[in-house]
Amino acid sequence: MPRNSTTPFLDASRVHPITLPDGQIYPNTVWLKTVIDHPNIHVGDFTYYNDFDPVQDYAARIAPYLHPGAPEHLHIGRYGQFAHGTRFITSSANHPLEWFTTYPFAVFDPEQMPYFAEEFGRGQDMRIGHDVWIGHNAMILPGVTIGNGVIVGAGAVVARDIPDWSLVAGNPGRVIRRRFADDICDALDALAWWDLPPEEVRDLVPLLASRDEPALRDALAAW
Template identity: 40%
Template sequence: MPSSSTSAPLRAPDPDTPYPLPNAKRVVFLKPHITRPNISVGDFTYYDSPIHPEHFQDDNVLYHYEAQGDRLIIGKYCALAHGVTFIMNGANHRMDGVSTYPFPIFGASWGEHMDLLGDLPSRGDTRVGNDVWLGMEAMVMPGVTIGDGAIVAARAVVTSDVAPYTIVAGNPAQVVRERVSPADAQRLVETAWWDWPTEIVNTHIRTLMTGDADKIIGVFNKLKKSTAEN
């Protein structure tokens, strides 16, 4: 039978769909479920958990108080496995005295010392780049930046920044290996393929999933040349 002269256009899933897999309610695109102003999640980032994945911002982002002023920023195309947890700056206690106990928060006459909690240490915003894979029950501590393309192993505790395209594991998380050379990591970050229009991503799925850095950079250079000519 001759093939049709036309084919259906390639389509990406809708990133605003709360449950992208109709028969798997354990998988959610996170962005539609985020309502807090101090949390930002990019398109197509998903969370996979059998236990109320739609409650991610309440169950998995802990000690996150607006008065603290810190933000959680997660990029696009990230994969978060069951139990991934973010500990935010509101978890901090004073450590410069003999006791770390937060007496003032319990009120009564203790509440008269609330000023002692006004200058708790803060490490700033917590940032997860794009195309990051966080394994089951990984824990990310306050103020950490995880670079684009990084992988965090199951049950790792991330206490410091993770470079792009690096694999870390353990408690505290340590570098296992680099996914690509530092030069290629920098070049891949510069392509920012996660910001390409979805129609471009659609046509390069196989390259993104199986190609090496040179192939992705080659696609990027062609796109850049085409844009310049137009």
């Protein structure tokens, strides 16, 4: 598509970015950045979430244990694709694992807080890279980092860091394989298309929507 095209591409200001062929707005899909206002959640442009159930609070839906002021943060990159049921289980969901009890007494009796303050004050940030697809009902556990270009299969439970361009499935989630050969993964990392202005991304769509490895190498060489 020529650079001087006036055809609208991706409008980051929209709440519901999908318009159906009959002109109706599809209500189930949202740009997360437009619907989340939470000091502990940071979302890149054009990352969408789809839910088939009514949602009043998208922050609470995708990260139900992350409250404002918690010690951990959730960082989500650009161009993410999150299916119905995607859940980020952040560190505030944890209970003490090494004590004689895992019961959080201080939650119910503030006088017990001196015993729990250090434990409750711990927090591991969660980081989700760019162009990550998380499948239906997948769950990401506390402190996990998911690299760029990762695909998380439906129903997977991811408890460990996942390197870039991996395909993950199962419970516990395990890396099945890398999506591309190492040199192609390196080329995609170098291209870093998700950092480009949307108009330049539009120009790259014919390449991105292909498996043309020579063209990818040519594009990177010309960059």
